[in-house]
Amino acid sequence: VMVFCRTKAGCDDVAIRLCQSGFHALAIHGDFEQRDREQMLLQFANQSCSILVATDVAARGIDIKDLPLVINYDLPVLAEDYVHRIG
DSSP states (O other): OEEEOSSHHHHHHHHHHHHHTTOOEEEEOTTSOHHHHHHHHHHHHTTSSOEEEEOHHHHTTOOOTTOOOEEESSOOSSHHHHHHHHO
């Protein structure tokens, strides 16, 4: 599952709440180093992390095959961002 939030703080908050509820979730946004973002994407791609919470900026260029669910926790400001979110 991929969850999109508008802000970095929103990503962190949603990921923390999901983890507190027993899910393995990671937040990915621009405050992380590139190598850390790549590691998170690897965990998500190999399904060791089931939920990735991302901002629109961090999600650009992410191509994940057979993603079962995309959740727009916050609606995007631009229609173009919505298209990038849902692929």
